[in-house]
Amino acid sequence: METQELIIRDEAVELLHRLTGRHDAEFHDGQFEAIHALVAERRRALVVQRTGWGKSAVYFVATALLRARGAGPTLLVSPLLALMRDQVAAAERAGVRAAAINSATIDEWDRIERGLADDEIDVLLVSPERLNNPSFRAQHLPGLLARMGLLVIDEAHCISDWGHDFRPDYRRIAGLLAGLDRDVPVLATTATANARVVDDVVDQLGHDVLTLRGSLARDSLRLGCLSLPTPRERLAWLVAHLGDLPGSGIVYALTVSAAEDTARLLHDAGYRVAAYTGRTDPEERERLETALKANEVKALIATSALGMGFDKPDLGFVVHLGAPSSPVAYYQQVGRAGRGAANADVLLLPGSEDAAIWRYFATASMPDPERATAVLAALGEPGSPPLSTPALEARVDIRRSPLELLLKVLDVDGAVRRVSGGWVSTGAPWHYDAERYARIATARDAEQRSMLDYERGDRCRMELLQHDLDDPSAAPCGRCDVCAGAWYPTEVPARVAEQASGQLQRVGVPIDPRSTWPTGADRRGLPVKGRIPETQRPAAGRAVARLTDLGWGGPLRELFAAGAGDRPIDERLMDGVIATLRDWPWEARPVGVVAMPSLTRPQLVASTAAAIAERGRLPLLGSLDVDASIPVLGSGGNSAFRLASVWNRFSVGAELAAAVAQASGPILLVDDLVDSRWTLTVAARALRDAGASAVLPFALASVG
Numbered sequence: 001m002e003t004q005e006l007i008i009r010d011e012a013v014e015l016l017h018r019l020t021g022r023h024d025a026e027f028h029d030g031q032f033e034a035i036h037a038l039v040a041e042r043r044r045a046l047v048v049q050r051t052g053w054g055k056s057a058v059y060f061v062a063t064a065l066l067r068a069r070g071a072g073p074t075l076l077v078s079p080l081l082a083l084m085r086d087q088v089a090a091a092e093r094a095g096v097r098a099a100a101i102n103s104a105t106i107d108e109w110d111r112i113e114r115g116l117a118d119d120e121i122d123v124l125l126v127s128p129e130r131l132n133n134p135s136f137r138a139q140h141l142p143g144l145l146a147r148m149g150l151l152v153i154d155e156a157h158c159i160s161d162w163g164h165d166f167r168p169d170y171r172r173i174a175g176l177l178a179g180l181d182r183d184v185p186v187l188a189t190t191a192t193a194n195a196r197v198v199d200d201v202v203d204q205l206g207h208d209v210l211t212l213r214g215s216l217a218r219d220s221l222r223l224g225c226l227s228l229p230t231p232r233e234r235l236a237w238l239v240a241h242l243g244d245l246p247g248s249g250i251v252y253a254l255t256v257s258a259a260e261d262t263a264r265l266l267h268d269a270g271y272r273v274a275a276y277t278g279r280t281d282p283e284e285r286e287r288l289e290t291a292l293k294a295n296e297v298k299a300l301i302a303t304s305a306l307g308m309g310f311d312k313p314d315l316g317f318v319v320h321l322g323a324p325s326s327p328v329a330y331y332q333q334v335g336r337a338g339r340g341a342a343n344a345d346v347l348l349l350p351g352s353e354d355a356a357i358w359r360y361f362a363t364a365s366m367p368d369p370e371r372a373t374a375v376l377a378a379l380g381e382p383g384s385p386p387l388s389t390p391a392l393e394a395r396v397d398i399r400r401s402p403l404e405l406l407l408k409v410l411d412v413d414g415a416v417r418r419v420s421g422g423w424v425s426t427g428a429p430w431h432y433d434a435e436r437y438a439r440i441a442t443a444r445d446a447e448q449r450s451m452l453d454y455e456r457g458d459r460c461r462m463e464l465l466q467h468d469l470d471d472p473s474a475a476p477c478g479r480c481d482v483c484a485g486a487w488y489p490t491e492v493p494a495r496v497a498e499q500a501s502g503q504l505q506r507v508g509v510p511i512d513p514r515s516t517w518p519t520g521a522d523r524r525g526l527p528v529k530g531r532i533p534e535t536q537r538p539a540a541g542r543a544v545a546r547l548t549d550l551g552w553g554g555p556l557r558e559l560f561a562a563g564a565g566d567r568p569i570d571e572r573l574m575d576g577v578i579a580t581l582r583d584w585p586w587e588a589r590p591v592g593v594v595a596m597p598s599l600t601r602p603q604l605v606a607s608t609a610a611a612i613a614e615r616g617r618l619p620l621l622g623s624l625d626v627d628a629s630i631p632v633l634g635s636g637g638n639s640a641f642r643l644a645s646v647w648n649r650f651s652v653g654a655e656l657a658a659a660v661a662q663a664s665g666p667i668l669l670v671d672d673l674v675d676s677r678w679t680l681t682v683a684a685r686a687l688r689d690a691g692a693s694a695v696l697p698f699a700l701a702s703v704g
Contacts, residue, residue, distance in 0.1 A: 008039055008065060015061045019094035030212045031058055037210045038062040038150060038185040039069070045210040046156065046188045046201055050218055051335030052313075055189040056087060059152045060094045060123070062187065067096075067122050071149025074123045077131070077173060078154045086311045087154075091123055100125040101136075113140065128158070128169035131176065132411065134420045148184055151176070156188035160200035161440060168408035174204045191216070192332040195470040196443070215473040216331070216466050220338030223461040223480040224488050225348040225454070231550040234321055234349045235262065236492045236500040239269045242299065244489070245345055247316025248292055251301045252333055254322040254357045257548040262321060263301040265503045276302040304333070313340025322351045325358040326447030327454055327468040347488055350455050353554070358448055366441070367409045369432035371398050375406060376415060379425040386422035394520020397641040457482045504551025507580040509702050511541030511674055514681045518639030526647055538684035539666065541697030542584050543674055544576045552576055556701040559604075560673060566600065568607035573700065577608065578615060581698070590696055591665035592619045594656070596683060597626035601672050608700065609670040621659040621667070624650045624683055642676040650683050652690040660687060666694035674699040 012035055017023050030047070031054055037043040039062055047055055063074040078087060078100075091098035099112045099121050115121040124144070130136050153159065158170040177186065188201055202209045228234045238251065251266075253259040256277040263275035274297055276288050285305075291297050293312045300306060304324075318337045324330045330348070338344030378395040379387060387395070393403055407423060410416040415430035416423050447468075454464050460482050466474035476483050515537065517528040545552030547560065555573065558564065569577070593616075595609035606623070613620035630649045652660065660667060667687055674680060674697070684695035 004040065005036060008036060011065055011068070012061050015064050015094055016057060019057055019060060019090065021093065027057075028054055028214075030214055034058045034187065034210070034212055035062045035065070038187055039065045042183050042185045043208065043210050044186040044188075044205045045212065046190075046198065046205060048190055048193050048198060048211070048213045048216075050214065050216045051191045051332075052218075052339035053191070053214065055154075055191075056090055058189070059150070059154075059187055060091055060096050062185075063091075063122055063150055064094060064096055066149045066185075072147035073116065073119075073121055073144075074150040074152060075144055075148050076123055076125045076152040076154060077128055077170075078125050079128060079158055079167065079170075087123075087125060096122045098123040098125060101127075101130060116144070128167060128172065131172045132169060132408075132418055134418055145176070145179060148180070151180065151184060151186045153186070153188040155190055156201050157190040157193045157197050159188075159204055160193075160197045161436075162194075162196045162200055162443060168405065168412045171412040177204065177206060191335060192328050192469065194328060194468065198470075213471075216469050216471045217462060217473065217475075217477065218335065218338060219477075220342055220344050221334060221346050221462065221479075222343065222487055223334070223346045223348075223477070224486065225350065225457055225461065225481065226486075226488060226490060227350055227455065228492065229352075231351065231554065232497060232501050232504055233492050234351065235265055235504070235550065236497040237349065237489075238262070238319065238321070239266065239500055240491075240493050240496045241489055242266065242271055242319075245317040245319070246343070247314060247341075248295045248297060248312075249299050249315055249317035249319070249344075250292075250306060250333075250336060251299050252318065252320045252322075252324075253301060253303060254324075254351075254354065255548045256303055257546050257553075258321060258550050259301045259303050261503075261550050265500065266299075266301065268503065269499070271299070272297045273299050273301055276300045276306045278303060278305045280305070304329075310336055311339065312336070315339065315344065316341070317345040317347070319346075320348045320350075322357070323348055323354050323451055323455065325354075325361065325444070325451060327450050327465050328447065330451065330454070331465045331469065345488070348455065353557070355448070356557070366437055367406055367432070369434075371396065371402075371406060372410060372415075372430065372432065374398075375403070375410065376425060376430065379416060379423060382425055382427035384424065386419050386424045388422040390519050392423060393638045394518075394523055394640045397638060399638045403638070505576075505579075507544050507552060507576050508583050509543045509546050509549075511543055511677065511680070511697050511699065511702065513538045513540055513697075514677055518643055520638075520640040521643055524640050524644040526644060532681070532685075536685040536688050538669070538680060538688075538695045538697050539586070541669075541674075541680065541699070542580050543699040543702040544573070544580050546702045560701060566603045568603050569611060569700075574608075574611055577612065577700070581612065581616065584696075586666070586696060588666050588694070590616075590618060590668035592621040592659065592663045593668045593670060594621050594660075594687065595623040596669065596671040596679070597623050597650070598672055599626065599628060604700075605670060605672050608672070612668065612670060612698075618668070619659070619663075621663065622653075622656040624656065624686065625653045626650055639676060639678065642678045643682070646679050646682050650679075650686055652686050657690045661691040663692065666696050667692045668696050668698055671697070671699045673701050673703065675703040 009032060012032060016025050034045050034047050035058055037045050049055055088098045088100055101109055101112055153173055158167045188205060228237060253262055256279055259277050260275045263273050266273045274288055288300055292300050315337045318334045334346045337346055374396045378392055393400055413430055414428045415426060417426050450468055460476040461480040462477035463474045481487060516531050522529050545556055547553050547557050593609050593613040595605050598605040610620055627649050669683060680697040687695050
């Protein structure tokens with residue numbers, strides 16, 4: 001080994017000891033090789049190594065060595081707040097001064113800017129979204145690029161649309177790389193990249209990229225899969241056996257409602273648990289992460305919102321209620337466990353509803369060419385005034401979240417640009433790359449089939465995960481339930497199953513009343529703006545359950561499935577209706593029932609309204625009239641379009657108006673499915689104008 005390399009190694013080992021707090025710590029295979037390539041050779045490198053291997057040690061040690069040699073600060077692109085918090089703490093242990101700029105720390109930018117100007121910050125962590133913030137991009141990024149000593153792209157599989165967690169904002173890094181001096185080293189790291197993703201990332205990093213791939217086997221994990229027939233059995237197993245799992249851990253669910261329902265069930269059973277989802281406030285997320293790290297809770301019941309980067313070395317278990325759509329995504333999530341412990345348990349409890357959820361998320365992530373064309377048309381020619389996202393939402397029939405995702409895709413493709421004040425068209429031609437997206441869809445289908453292979457258990461589970469990540473060292477692990485037999489209990493105690501069944505039979509989802517008309521309603525020709533008058537609003541309503549619920553969600557999904565047809569309500573569902581009405585905490589009991597005029601399920605709605613009236617001994621006042629010539633918009637879309645599509649659709653006929661005027665109390669308004677709530681809002685407005693003192697919306701199911 002040459003003298004210069006020996007000097008670098010000695011310095012690097014000393015920094016590693018400081019980072020780990022252990023004087024006997026040694027580099028893993030490949031760690032020093034990556035550090036040397038960055039520091040001595042100023043190369044671009046891609047490191048694909050298992051979770052817990054120590055990728056952060058590479059960039060923190062490399063940063064310290066480069067800074068000691070006069071280099072500028074490191075810019076670290078990191079995708080998640082939780083990951084940033086852990087990275088800042090790890091940097092401090094290594095004596096590296098780090099700061100993060102993201103949505104939670106934006107008010108600290110002045111302090112961070114002063115620290116950069118005074119050369120008191122060694123690592124600046126930014127989210128990929130921050131790279132496209134107009135102020136950051138114009139005022140701060142050029143100076144950073146001019147001084148940058150190292151660029152780190154963490155969770156680099158997000159760059160590739162072949163990756164399991166592709167994020168359009170990551171594509172901006174390609175432009176960042178194009179503007180970098182070739183002497184600035186670049187490090188990309190990930191634990192979840194197969195050969196296709198590796199090739200894509202290397203292509204974006206540029207020529208002469210050092211790729212370091214290690215074995216992705218996780219010797220500490222004991223994998224298993226237990227197939228149980230219903231949500232009732234799966235939840236009962238969890239209630240009966242969560243306490244038997246080692247230490248504290250994570251229980252993953254595929255949807256927000258499933259996570260919240262499961263957390264409630266386990267809490268009621270006496271476990272210290274909490275839900276952690278995309279709805280959880282940032283401050284609450286940080287509190288829950290801290291509680292899990294301190295073993296103050298047995299588990300967090302989480303969606304994928306708790307994923308990449310969460311670091312608890314002694315996390316004892318990961319359980320999945322429902323399977324992710326690919327073995328690669330599954331590997332990433334189970335990789336939270338056993339990072340610093342000799343053993344951790346990983347169990348999958350797949351559900352029959354998994355495939356339907358996979359299909360939904362797969363289609364939601366693809367850009368729609370018609371919607372893209374509408375967005376570009378709304379932005380107008382280059383030079384037109386910028387439109388904010390809310391203003392743009394009012395002009396195109398797309399809800400906020402998918403609109404923001406589409407704008408990011410168009411931005412990355414060069415067709416639009418985010419500026420101060422909103423979005424503008426660049427004038428660059430844009431076309432829908434149907435062939436590319438068809439290839440991606442085909443790859444997603446193959447991943448889903450492979451996930452089903454994992455569930456069947458015809459092959460060592462760790463070996464299959466490694467194989468899907470194109471790990472050449474894939475081999476039987478000797479520990480999973482395929483290799484060594486079931487290590488987990490399989491029985492579901494009848495008493496606990498009944499308890500779970502009772503929890504799943506809970507009914508009653510609130511339908512919150514709309515209080516304001518949507519922004520842009522006046523642009524759609526509607527004579528409304530601002531707050532909805534109290535005298536025209538519906539009261540708070542109720543639905544039996546959400547379509548995504550673990551309990552009633554199953555039969556309701558069957559009822560509303562494509563091709564299910566229309567039929568009268570059955571006795572089982574009617575039991576849920578009666579239970580919902582019985583438990584409804586209304587201020588005043590309804591004095592009459594009105595049915596919504598359904599064009600798709602008239603038998604279902606009419607029979608439900610009639611049965612409610614009969615069993616509640618209430619008069620069935622009739623149904624609103626409907627103008628069938630007005631086209632029905634499908635689900636999705638934004639509020640202004642949804643409202644416009646139903647504005648003139650419903651009216652109160654003379655006979656119904658007379659009955660409503662005579663009723664001295666609230667009217668129960670019955671519908672089948674509630675989504676945007678604008679149908680019920682407009683119908684309630686018509687009934688209130690006809691003299692109803694209050695309108696109580698009721699639906700069999702809620703989409704949200």
